[in-house]
Every structure is written in C-alpha cells, then in structure tokens.
Amino acid sequence: MKQKLKLLVIVLGVALFAALALKSLRVDAQTQTVTAGQKFKNIKVLTDMPADQMGQVMNMMSASLGFNCAGCHAAGDKDFEKDTNDHKLAARKMLEMTFALNKQFFEGKPEVSCNTCHNGRERPVAVPNLLPTAPVERPKQPAVKPLIDDILTKYAASIGTKDSLAKVASRQIKANRIETDGKTIEPEEIWQKGGKFRSELKYADYVVTEVFDGKSAWKRGGNDPIELKASEIDQIKRDAMLFANPDLKSVYAKLDYRFMDRIDGRDVYIVQATTADNQRERLVFDVATGSLVRRIASSMTILGQFQYQVDYSDFKDFGGVKLPATTRFAVPNISWVRKITEVKNVAVDDSKFAQPK
Numbered sequence: 001m002k003q004k005l006k007l008l009v010i011v012l013g014v015a016l017f018a019a020l021a022l023k024s025l026r027v028d029a030q031t032q033t034v035t036a037g038q039k040f041k042n043i044k045v046l047t048d049m050p051a052d053q054m055g056q057v058m059n060m061m062s063a064s065l066g067f068n069c070a071g072c073h074a075a076g077d078k079d080f081e082k083d084t085n086d087h088k089l090a091a092r093k094m095l096e097m098t099f100a101l102n103k104q105f106f107e108g109k110p111e112v113s114c115n116t117c118h119n120g121r122e123r124p125v126a127v128p129n130l131l132p133t134a135p136v137e138r139p140k141q142p143a144v145k146p147l148i149d150d151i152l153t154k155y156a157a158s159i160g161t162k163d164s165l166a167k168v169a170s171r172q173i174k175a176n177r178i179e180t181d182g183k184t185i186e187p188e189e190i191w192q193k194g195g196k197f198r199s200e201l202k203y204a205d206y207v208v209t210e211v212f213d214g215k216s217a218w219k220r221g222g223n224d225p226i227e228l229k230a231s232e233i234d235q236i237k238r239d240a241m242l243f244a245n246p247d248l249k250s251v252y253a254k255l256d257y258r259f260m261d262r263i264d265g266r267d268v269y270i271v272q273a274t275t276a277d278n279q280r281e282r283l284v285f286d287v288a289t290g291s292l293v294r295r296i297a298s299s300m301t302i303l304g305q306f307q308y309q310v311d312y313s314d315f316k317d318f319g320g321v322k323l324p325a326t327t328r329f330a331v332p333n334i335s336w337v338r339k340i341t342e343v344k345n346v347a348v349d350d351s352k353f354a355q356p357k
C-alpha cells in the first residue's frame with residue numbers, strides 16, 4: 001500500500017495534478033475556466049484561481065518554504081481538504097496577505113510571492129546577514145556582440161557534421177529516470193524521428209507515455225489519457241523538437257542574443273527565444289563548446305512565474321551525433337534526471353508516434 005501511495009504522489013507531482021483533473025468535472029466547450037473553488041472541496045482563499053493552477057501553486061508554496069505536501073496537509077495522506085494542520089491555516093492567511101500586498105502596492109501584479117520572504121525557509125529571516133557574500137557578477141562582456149547566426153552555427157556543429165546528422169534519421173534510446181529523492185529510479189524508453197517523439201516511463205507495471213507526432217502531444221498513465229495543460233503540451237513539444245535538432249530556427253520564430261554570463265565556471269551566451277505563439281524562453285549556450293546547456297521556460301500563475309528548467313550535460317557521441325547523456329528537469333519542488341544508457345540509431349516506424357489508444 002505504501003508503495004502504491006508513493007507512486008500516486010510521484011505521478012501526481014509529475015503530472016502537476018493533470019491526473020487529478022481527470023477525476024473531476026469535465027468542462028464542456030462553452031463553459032469558462034473551472035475555478036479551484038468549483039473543483040476542490042474546501043477552498044476559502046484560492047476560490048477564483050483557475051483550477052488547473054492548483055498543482056503549480058501548491059508546488060511553488062512547498063518549494064518557497066522548503067516543505068513537502070505533508071508540511072501543511074494531513075500527514076502524508078491524500079485528504080488535502082482537511083484543515084487539521086496549523087500550517088495550512090497559516091498558509092491561508094499568508095495567501096491573503098500576499099494578494100493584498102500585490103493589490104495595494106504593485107497594481108495587482110504578482111510581484112511578491114511566498115518566496116520573496118521565505119526564500120526556501122519555514123521562517124523568513126528579518127535580520128540582515130552580517131557576513132554578506134559578494135554579489136555574483138557577470139563576466140566581462142565580449143567587445144563585439146556575438147551574432148546569433150554564429151551561435152547557431154556553432155551549436156549545430158556541436159551536435160554533428162551535416163553528413164553524420166543526415167545519416168541518423170531516427171533512434172531508439174534506453175535511459176534511467178532518477179526522481180527528486182535521488183534514489184528512486186525508473187527505466188525509460190524513447191523513440192525519436194525528426195521532431196517526433198515518444199517516451200515510455202515504467203513505474204513497475206504502470207507506464208506513463210508521452211507522444212508528440214510533430215503536431216499534437218498526448219500523455220497517458222496506464223490505459224487512461226492524462227489531460228494536459230497548454231503549458232505542458234508546449235514543453236513536450238519543445239523537448240521533442242529540440243532533441244538533437246541542429247536547426248533551432250525551425251523551433252523558434254525569433255532568437256535574440258542578450259548577454260554573456262557564467263554558469264558553473266563556464267562562460268555562456270544567453271539567448272532569448274520566442275515561439276511563433278509569442279512564448280518567451282531562455283536558451284543558454286556554452287561559449288567554448290557551442291552546446292545548448294540550459295533551457296528555461298515559464299508559465300504564469302497567481303503566485304507569479306512557474307519556471308521549468310532543463311539542463312543538458314555530459315555530451316557524448318552516439319554514432320556521429322552528440323546527445324546530452326544527462327538531462328536534468330526541474331520545476332518548483334520537483335526535479336528529475338534522465339540518464340541515457342544506450343542509443344541505437346535504427347529505423348522507427350511512424351506508428352510509434354500515433355495518438356495512443
């Protein structure tokens with residue numbers, strides 16, 4: 001039973017409540033967004049929040065305080081509507097205070113969030129640090145602004161040569177997924193062909209499948225479809241389209257160089273990428289190797305930006321094409337790592353990328 005519960009939590013967390021959304025009311029086309037007040041059982045403050053922000057907002061509150069869900073909810077079970085934990089009552093007041101601050105002082109914009117004060121701690125620190133650490137400074141900027149086309153050319157060359165890329169049209173990948181706890185590991189299988197993508201993640205006999213056929217994205221848990229939010233669909237698409245794709249102009253409508261920064265002691269170029277539907281993302285390229293090492297996307301919630309960060313590292317040559325053998329995905333409160341163990345550059349039938357039935 002404990003195992004089952006853990007599974008549920010992992011799946012819920014990962015799906016950011018998409019799975020939970022299934023069980024409740026179905027919205028027909030005419031109705032407006034379902035609010036948290038309509039969908040959940042005991043909502044007193046987040047009444048008008050779109051219900052599909054619930055998972056994001058709960059995970060943002062958890063990350064801001066360094067709590068897990070049980071930090072505010074009935075011990076570890078799924079009775080989230082119960083009011084038996086004092087922290088939940090305190091959090092309600094804090095939500096009210098946060099919204100009031102933004103309303104009164106920031107024209108209603110979500111400038112102040114839980115993290116502004118809590119910064120990962122249960123209790124904010126009011127006293128200034130008496131041994132302040134030096135602020136991290138940006139490296140000296142290049143004398144001549146790098147051209148985006150040069151950054152993209154170097155990026156393409158970092159993946160493979162024209163010939164080697166032309167040779168590998170599709171592949172089958174075996175990987176391991178390491179969960180937030182750093183210990184739980186699930187096997188994952190990936191098929192990929194051009195911008196098409198399918199992954200099957202195996203939690204024992206429960207398989208979570210994600211498919212992108214070049215146009216639409218789907219997700220399933222076992223035999224049931226998992227409803228996806230627009231922002232989740234975007235991320236599945238983008239992950240699929242970026243996979244060893246040397247032509248980033250086919251993914252983004254606009255790419256602008258912003259500045260040079262330093263991550264983990266390495267100089268990087270920061271590029272702002274805008275999609276055709278005007279979503280902004282940040283791409284980070286290693287200056288020395290040309291590799292894409294980070295991508296940051298976000299979606300808006302009532303508590304401000306919910307960030308999604310993907311870090312690519314450990315680039316290895318798999319039959320003439322370089323792939324990041326380690327990819328770390330992170331959203332507030334949840335992160336997981338994909339480690340590639342085997343790549344076969346083989347033909348993959350298009351039926352793999354069809355809508356799962």
Ligand code: HEC
Binds near residue numbers: 046058073091333
């Ligand atoms: C800092 C405290 C806090 C943390 C941490 C927290 N929650 Fe909550 N949660 C609340 C509060 C407060 C409400 C009620 C909001 C309201 O009344 O408007 C709530 C409501 C909920 C509800 C709606 C229950 C219902 O039917 O009324 C769900 C589901 C939920 N939380 C899930 C989670 C999950 C899952 C996590 C961990 C990822 C989590 N919460 C972490 C404070 C917290």
Ligand code: HEC
Binds near residue numbers: 088114122124
């Ligand atoms: C303007 C600053 C500020 C913001 C914003 C803020 N808090 Fe707090 N919060 C505090 C302070 C200060 C305390 C500690 C009060 C004390 O020590 O008794 C606190 C205490 C708490 C506690 C009780 C902790 C305990 O151990 O008793 C919870 C739970 C909490 N905050 C949750 C939240 C959540 C959730 C949000 C976002 C919705 C939030 N806070 C936003 C300042 C803030």
